[in-house]
Amino acid sequence: MYIRFIRTLLFALVVLSMSAASFAQIGVAIRIGPPALPVYEQPLCPGDGYLWTPGYWAYDYDVTDYYWVPGTWVMSPEVGFLWTPAYWGWGGDGFVFYDGYWGPHVGFYGGINYGFGYFGVGFEGGRWDNGHFFYNRSVNNVNMNEIHNVYNTPVLNHNDSHVSYNGGNGGISVRPTPEEEAAARERHIPPVAAQTQHAQAARANPQERASVNMGKPGVAATPRPGDFNDRGALPAKEAGAPYTPGNRGGNQGSSENNAARTSTAVHPHDLPPLARSAPNTGNPKLDKKYQQQQDKASREAATGTRQTPAAAGPGAREAG
Secondary structure (H helix, E strand, C coil): CHHHHHHHHHHHHHHHHHHHHHHHHCCCCCCCCCCCCCECCCCCCCCCCEEEECCEEEEECCCCEEEEECEEEEECCCCCCEEECCEEEECCCCEEEEECEEECCCCCCCCCCCECCECCCCCCCEEEECCEEEEECCCCCCCCCCCCCEECCCCCCCCCCCCCEECCCCCECCCCCHHHHHHCCCCCECCCHHHHHHHHHHHHCHHHEHHHHCCCCCCCEECCCCCCCCCCCECCCECCCCCCHHHCCCCCCCCCCCCCCCCCCCCHHHCCECCCCCCCCCCHHHHHHHHHHHHHHHHHHHHCCCCCHHHHCCCCCCCC
C-alpha cells in the first residue's frame, strides 16, 4: 500500500512538471492594443432589474484577431451588486486582459470611457435603493411607462478618442483610486453564465472580428445576452477611429521556447478578474500571505509592471 502511494505521488509530480513546462514553452505577445471603441446606441432596457454591461474588444487566439463582444443588458446576480467592465492594460511587453466582475461597488476598469454611465471612473447609470435598482434616465434607454424606478441626473461626458485600453502607446493614463483599490478587495462574482455564452457567441461570429468589420461591428449591442438576431439588436453607427491592419493583433507576438517566459495564449473569457475576494483559508497567517500577494499584484498591475503567474499569485494573468 505504501509503495503504491509513493508511485501515485511520483506520477502526479511528473504530470504537474510536464504541465508547467508546456505552459512556459509557448508565448504569444499582443503588442498592439484593440481597436477604438465603436460608436453605438444602447438598446431599450428589457425590464426592471437589468443592468447595462458595455461592449468591449476581446481576442481570439485561434484566428489571431480581436472581436467585438456587444454591450448588453444583464440581470444582476445579487441585489446590490454592480458591474465592473472588462478592460485591456499594458503589462510591460504585451497587453493584459482583465475580465469584468460583479460586486457591491464598481472597481477599476482602466479609466476607459465606455459610455452609458461608465465614463472611466465609477458608474453614473443608476443606484440601488431598498432592494430596487433605480435607473438614471439621462444615460440609460428606459421605458418609463414600464419601469418607474427612474431618476434624471444629467452627466457631462466627452469622449473624442474612443481609446479602448490602458497604458502603452496611446492608451489611457489612469491608475486606480483608493476607492477602486478598496473595491478590489471586496467579494466578487465572475461573469454569469449568460455573459460567458454571450461572449462565446460573439467569438463564433466572423462578422464581429475587427479585420472583417473594420472596427464597426454589425451587432454592437443587444437587448439581452445572445440576442444577436433580435430586432432590438443595434449595429455600430461608426468606428471609433479609422481602422488599419496594424490594429490587428495577429502575428505581432512571437513563439519561443523559453521556460522563463510564462505568458501563454489564453482566451479572454478564461482569464480571472483583476481583483479577488479576500482570502479565507481558515489559517490567518496564510490569509495574510495571500492578501499581501494580492496587494502586490494590484500595485504592479497599476504601474504597468509585468508579472508572471507565479509572481502574481491570485492576481492577474497575462496575454503577452
